[in-house]
Amino acid sequence: MQNAFMPESLAANAALYLLNLACYLLDRQVESLAKDFENNGGFTEKLYNIRKNRRGDKW
Numbered sequence: 001m002q003n004a005f006m007p008e009s010l011a012a013n014a015a016l017y018l019l020n021l022a023c024y025l026l027d028r029q030v031e032s033l034a035k036d037f038e039n040n041g042g043f044t045e046k047l048y049n050i051r052k053n054r055r056g057d058k059w
Helices: 007-040 043-055
Strands: none
Touching: none
16 A cells, blocks of 8 residues: 655655746746846946946947
8 A cells, every 4th residue: 555645755746846936936037037128128238328327428
């Protein structure tokens, strides 16, 4: 007779749970980064704005 809570099945279920949680959190992070990129631009745009502001808009 097999027990539903044998150590192997507990370990497998825990691994699946952690994998699912990691995928969920990564999806949220990617969504957040995409929104930030849309609103604030990427590295190049930020660097351009910093340089432009330091020059005092001479260009």
